[in-house]
Amino acid sequence: MTDKTSSSATDTPDTSDETAPSGDAPVGRPVVEVSPGAYKRLTTGLGGFALAMGACLLIVLAIYAVTPRGGKEVLPKVDYGSQLWAMRNGAPFTVYAPEGLSAKWRPTNSRVTGLGSEGEKPVAWHLGFVTPSDEYGALEQSNEKASDYIPRMANSSKPIGTQQVGGAVWTKYHRKDKKANSLARTLPDGTSLVVTGTASYAELAILAGALKPQAKDAALSPSATPGP
Template sequence: MRRFTQGLYGYAVALFVCLAGAGLFLLVTPQSREEHIPRLEYSITVANFGHSVPFGVWAPRQDPAGWVPNSNRIAKGENGAQVLYLGYATAEREHVMFAQSNEQPAAGFASRMSNTDKTQGTQQVGGAAWEQRFREDKNQRSLVRVLPDVTLVITGTADWAELGALAAQLQQRPKG
């Protein structure tokens, strides 16, 4: 009995027993090889935002195909303004955030959300012109649309086409 608890032989047996136990544990533990992105419903957050602001809220008619809404929140912006954030994982597994606010000045909100104040062009989506902004060091693209009562920003690591796909789904819901 003493030879199993001492020396190199005892050490090798103990190591084998530990590795066999770990291997057995890994064998019986269920493992998923599929990516799981939690889906987070945002309709209640959009409705609550609509009750707290003096303008018609913009929201997607439906989510673009393959996109997963994975975050949403309402926050206070500068000067007491309200901000709605909706976050997505796109079909290409990039990140996109849609933000809207009645913050003034609108240029400050747009620059803060897009991390740049430099416009590099425009993109037509459904007959509306959106400013394109790009911050190279963060690989961040943004579409900005400033309206009289609200500023809309779609931003993230997705390409221009994916950002435009979300912009095409946006519609203003009546105040109420």
């Protein structure tokens, strides 16, 4: 008698439930289908991002192109008119200020000290410029004792000679370690004028020669006060 059960049994596993790979899709990786609308949104977003990044890069390059280079700071230009007015009308001495300097002399800082203070405190005015040669030159002016004020402003107490500027004699000073050149002069009323900085003596002489005495405003002058 033949055993039908044993004759129909096989050792081959049943693979009827497995999905056979088709096309070029890798075996074991799911195939993700994207609708045409979703594909358009994805590609459009990437394009917009690329355009935005390109625009940012152009802005950065434009800023870099117009930014001064060379390691030197560009100082802002200042208007020292208010300090000049205050000194001219409030200082206990005749104030000197530059007149006729070219536009290449850029005023970058102005500072007044001691004005309006009580007692015998000295009054001083500092006015700094960037010179046409891109160096620094400053006017220092005060009624402080000249023997104290001039050496401090010139960074030196040892004169190295004199220089004629517009018919006036100025004393020359030099401080090598600070690259400081200075021209100094004491006026008859005891007021000191010092032009100093990294600028050459030739440029400092231009600044010194431009200094002119400043008259007080007529409205504030005692002679303009109405009589009884």
